[in-house]
Amino acid sequence: MNRALTALLVALAVLSLPGLAAAQSDTVKIGAVLSVTGPASFLGEPEKNTVLMMVDQVNAAGGVLGKKLEAVILDDETDVNKAVLGAQRLIRMDKVVAVMGPTTSGNTLAIMQNVAAAETPLVSFSAAEKIVNPVNPWIFKNPQSDRHAVARILEHAKGRGYKKLAILTVSDGYGQAGREVLKELVPAGGFELIADEVYGPKDTDMTAQLTKIKAAAPDAIVCWGTNPGPAVVAKNRVQLGMDTPLYMSHGVASKKFIELAGEAAEGIMLPAGKLIVAAQLPDTDPQKKVLLDYTRQYTEKFNQPVSTFGGHGWDGVMLLAKAIEMGGSAEPQAIRDNLEKIKGFVGIGGVFNFSPTDHNGLDATAFEMIEVAGGDWKIMTR
Amino acid sequence: MRPWYARNLAKAAFFATALFLAPFFLPNEYYINILILGGINALIALGLNLLLGYAGQISLGHAAFFGLAAYATAVATTRLGLPIPVGMGLGVSLSALVAWLIGMPTLRLRGHYLAMATLGFGIIVHIVMNETVEVTGGPSGFVGIPRLALLGFSFDSDRSYYYLVAAVLALAALFSLNLIDSRVGRALRAIHTSESAAQTAGVDIAGYKLFVFVLSAAFAGVAGVLYAHFLCFVAPSSFGFHFSVQLVVMVVLGGMASVWGAMAGAFFLTALPEALRGFEEVDILIYGAILVACVMYMPMGMAGAAAGVWRRIGRLRRGRVPGQGEGGHVG
């Protein structure tokens, strides 16, 4: 009977694979836990590509403090457990000085406590407000906040004189966060919330929800989700012959959305970071050069269109590099202290102004209201 | 020779010693985390093995019991401000209670229909976890669960937590072994092979099915509360269909109807992705291939394969003298 124990011991032995954790003093190791595979891979993959590309650029320009920057990227497969394990591994085995990511809000919330307890700074690539509110001294995030995106939408809706709004959100972490903010800000902004519908992340038909919304006759609809759901919503809206104006969230701000929704995308409005409309920005915009450079480099290197998500990788690496240079030290404590002091940093997501009470550093001006016209994004003038 | 009734105790003690020594062989503290998660998964697999391996009743919704307990203790210890032991008790009780309620109508179903019903139950629970945002925090998860502290001792370090999980696991293994080596275990295996023959032996099959279903849900519940107070965070995505399937794979890959096999399967599948990290995105292909290869080359699971190797060694040693009393189930 004990022989079956052998099987167990063999399995335990798999764990005993020797770790390769040789700390070299001529490099500065930063880590990242990203959803390179799994449901959020469309976010994680460009993030990973960008992080690698930016680390190369930093090193080509002489590295940080004269040392080479090295990025250890772990895939969490969009799974909470793997994210926690990944963060532990970065801290304990790879002994990184700072952690970037994770890609999704749920995974960030899951690892936050551990990373902070290990006194390592974390620069998250996910949007949820809970990450930086209340402020945890070790936790930062660089994507724009949902709150600012909603504020831009509502400001625009007010300008158009809309009164009654319907919301349609996806039932995952992204949609949930958006829904919470919408349910708070829509009534607060003097609007009437007359329909609150939800769809599943893998749903392929939203006509039922839209039919219900149609019956409620709102002045405009706000849909909060990431591809492909919103493209289905756009198509179904046209199919049902609805001409109610449709707002999307910044979660669809990539060329992919227009490709998927086709003609149904025409006229759809959304708040988005400036990256996808960089060429249309006035030359006076401080971000324009940075955005165009990144677009060109990324497209050349990976033969794929840029997306806002990849931009988080750019901001993550460059903010860390900046903090290290500012403090002249690659110690976690110094990086944390100096991240908090960064002001006027021109990045992809916007112009960052961190402070001890603001660990996101962006405001509503990081967004432009844009619409789809003629199969491309256009900055709206009013 | 030890008395026959103490044999399981000796095996469990041996196992406990192995678990105790395991961390000393780890090249890095980080691997303790994997051992903890492996131990938690092994606990669920032990319970599922009683249900699936011994009684032959499938459940494709066991992640739900794991999750229910985790959420129950999360809510109890934060929102309701109850002490941690109370929260853990509530969690395990909730899993067992829900299993009892759902088990009564469900366990009348057979084969693929039972698989579907348990799968459907798991999906319903998962959706409820996602949608009752006020209670569970919704898809983005439940933050701020306190780390485990019992009797004034706080399990803050991962090593202390590991020893707690290891102790619970060793006890659970002893519990399972003793249960199996009794009339209850014989009744369960009887139900697996022939329900009518079990009935005619006086076995209350409906009663035993319900008993073992509730028991395995309670095992998952214990794992769930340990998980919640270890990670200090829970999200619905850990308790979906995917994990339910993975649990079944752990049991089958380890070896059905083997206490050691189920645990081996759990540790193996928990550690495998870690071992495959170096392959980056190709790891998913290797993972799938390993799964297929395992069922192809180890039809009786890891326990069966180990038994086969052991037998071969024994035969070599004894010089082809037929062994006596090789019979009996593994474990």
Add this chain to the structure above:
Amino acid sequence: MFAAAAQYLVSGLTVGATYGLTGLGFTMIFNTTGIINFAQGEFVMLGGMMSVFFRTWLGLDLFSAILLAVAVTALVGAAMERLTIRPIQGSSPINLVIATIGVSILIRGAAMLLWGKDTFSLPPFGGTAPIPLFGAAVQPQSLWALAITLALLTALKLFFSASIHGKAMLACACNRKAAHLMGISVARMSLFSFALSAFTGAVGGAILAPITMTSYDVGMMLGLKGFAACILGGLGNPFGAAVGGLLIGIMESFGAGYVSSAYKDAFAFVVLLLLLFVRPSGLFGKSGAERV
């Protein structure tokens, strides 16, 4: 009010057709081999994804791209049977199921590496202007989907009742040993059933890609719903699987419309569970179905 109900029905039928086709694939394999093939959803995914890629990579027209995609998927199905199912024929059912789970992970992984993680769309077969019907707006592609599903069902029905291969497959379904004694090659029928259900799945994937779009990971959810469709209809009954699929689609869409869009999937599964408690072998299943 009535228009809304009609719209829910149309949406439900369109989505339900996918589930039904997936369920049909499940049934064909189950009937000849007794295996629940968890990779069935991946066949649907392959049908859609390959149509997209043959069209863009090879520059084929829509029709040829789909034809090629369906044929290749059928080959994948046959290869799967040959390489993974055949060698472990005599294994316990649960091992076979795990093997199919392994294969589904492999196929999904390969698709991800080959074609990336994005979502893709296929142009509709003909017409984009919605057709009004009892107050509901119907996409022409929905009609295509329903029509092709029906045609496929009829063809399969004919195949099973009229052709020698079909009859042989049915014989395997009734009694494998007897079929073997009758000189029917059970092994060949098993191969054939995998190819045929991969074919069916791929057709489903191709006709639905224009409506629902497709990506490397759509298979798992479809597999789940397809399995639910077979169970609802009664395992082993192809007609039951098709009806089961349509019913689940309708339940989801009415659930979303009248109950709550957040709980629509839960609603469908609650109904399914309640039905199983009353009828333990599904709507059209033989009572006293044997255990695995």
Add this chain to the structure above:
Amino acid sequence: MSDSAPLMSVSEISVRFGGVSALADVDFCIAKGTVTALIGPNGAGKTTLLGAITGMVAAQHGRVALEGRDITDLPPHVRARLGVVRTFQNLEVFANMTVLENVMTGRHALAAYGILDGILRTPRFRAGERACREAALEKLEFVGLADKKDVLAGELPYGSQRLLEMARAVAAEPRLLLLDEPAAGLNTQETKALAGLISRVRDELGITVGLVEHDMDLVMGISDAVTVLNFGTVLASGPPARIQANPDVVAAYLGD
């Protein structure tokens, strides 16, 4: 043999499967201390009747009584505990257990210890388990399989599996043992041994036996009473000699 009140009696039992009638108003008694045979052509409803007596088949109508106690509404495992135990036509041994474990499972209801006793290995568990093992070994010796006690049941030859099923059934110490075609698949030698064994079950263990069987030599050789079923109704019933002479019975068999 005894002519006291019947140990088990079935009255006016009817069973339908869908629209097909399997048993129609059947009356059937087994007297205490006898071997009572139930014969009839294929499809006459013999196995269905066994099912109705043990509770594995639901009867639409009629009563089943054990020593005057109505057991009609009791589930099979309760009937088994009251003493109604059966074997099966197509062997239902627990193939993945050892021979000894099979027989010990037969004593499931007699092992007097609870679940917690087992987990905590209490003295009660040890005593109960030891007693169970000894009784099981005794039954194995009774059927002549004691030397095979540690073999996996599935690895036994067919004839031995039949004996094992018998041992498992008598291990439950039933009052009524119902045997469903115990001689099916046995050769003449084995059948002869089986006949001796059945008589010993009655005489040495004092267990009343109900026997469904096709082998007429076996039936007529050891039965005290015979009932003939045909198309779900009782055709005749009486001592073996009278049944053999009954022209209706002969016609039913020949006309089959």
